[in-house]
Amino acid sequence: xxxxxxxxxxxxxxxxxxxxxxxxxxxxxxxxxxxxxxxxxxxxxxxxxxxxxxxxxxxxxxxxxxxxxxxxxxxxxxxxxxxxxxxxxxxxxxxxxxxxxxxxxxxxxxxxxxxxxxxxxxxxxxxxxxxxxxxxxxxxxxxxxxxxxxxxxxxxxxxxxxxxxxxxxxxxxxxxxxxxxxxxxxxxxxxxxxxxxxx
Numbered sequence: 001x002x003x004x005x006x007x008x009x010x011x012x013x014x015x016x017x018x019x020x021x022x023x024x025x026x027x028x029x030x031x032x033x034x035x036x037x038x039x040x041x042x043x044x045x046x047x048x049x050x051x052x053x054x055x056x057x058x059x060x061x062x063x064x065x066x067x068x069x070x071x072x073x074x075x076x077x078x079x080x081x082x083x084x085x086x087x088x089x090x091x092x093x094x095x096x097x098x099x100x101x102x103x104x105x106x107x108x109x110x111x112x113x114x115x116x117x118x119x120x121x122x123x124x125x126x127x128x129x130x131x132x133x134x135x136x137x138x139x140x141x142x143x144x145x146x147x148x149x150x151x152x153x154x155x156x157x158x159x160x161x162x163x164x165x166x167x168x169x170x171x172x173x174x175x176x177x178x179x180x181x182x183x184x185x186x187x188x189x190x191x192x193x194x195x196x197x198x199x
Contacts, residue, residue: 041066044082044198049172051192053090055140059190061088061105077116084109084128092140099139107132107152122160124168129153132176138188146182156194170194 043064050060063086071080088105095101109130115121132152138145158170172194177187 045196046199047084047086047194047196049192049194051172051174051190053188053190055143055188056093057140057188057190058091058093059088059105059192060091061086061192063087063107065111065196075117077114078121079112079114081110081112084111084130090134090138092138094141096139096141096144100136103134103136103138105132105134109152109154124158124160124170126156126158126170127154134176143186143188144184145178145186145188146184147178149178149181150176151179152176158194166198168196168198170196 044067045065046063047065048062050058052058063084065082065084068081068083071078084107086105086107086109088107090103090105092099092101092103107130109128111126111128113124113126115124130152132150133148134145134150135148137148152174154172154174156170156172158168161167161169170193172190172192174190174192175187176190178185
C-alpha cells in the first residue's frame with residue numbers, strides 16, 4: 001500500500017526537505033572555503049560517483065550540491081554543509097525471476113562536512129541522511145525491498161585536490177533502507193568513489 005501512494009508524497013517530501021535546508025542555512029554567513037552565490041538555486045558543485053554493493057550490485061550516480069553558506073569553527077575543526085541532489089542507476093547482476101535488472105535512484109540529502117583541526121585544510125569527512133525514491137522496487141534473487149521510498153545515509157572521507165578548492169575526491173560508505181516503514185527491510189550497502197568539481 002505504501003508504494004502505491006509514495007510517488008506524490010516523496011516528491012513533496014523532497015521539495016520540503018530542500019526548501020527547509022535552504023531556508024535554515026542559506027541566511028547564515030558564508031563559509032570560509034565556499035564563495036557565496038547570488039542565486040541560491042544555482043548548484044555550487046557537480047559530481048560523478050560509482051561503486052559496488054552487496055549482492056553483486058553496482059551503482060553509478062551524478063548530481064549537484066548547493067552550499068549552505070554557513071560554517072562554524074570548533075576545537076576539533078571547521079564544520080560546514082550542503083544539500084545534494086542525485087540521480088543514480090543500480091545494476092543488478094542477478095535479478096529475481098521476472099524482475100528488472102536495474103533500479104533508478106532519485107535522492108536529496110543534507111550533508112555536514114568537517115575539516116579536522118591540525119591538518120592542512122584539504123582533508124575532510126562528512127555524514128548525511130536523506131530521502132530516496134528507488135524504482136522499480138529493488139528485488140534480487142536474494143534480497144527484496146518492500147518500499148520504493150528509502151532513507152540513504154552515508155559517511156565519507158576525502159581530500160580537496162587543488163589549492164583553489166575546485167576539485168575533490170572522496171570514498172563513501174552508503175546504506176539504503178526504509179527505516180522500518182515496512183517489512184522486509186534488508187537494506188543495501190555500497191562502497192563508492194566520488195569526484196566533485198566546484199565552480
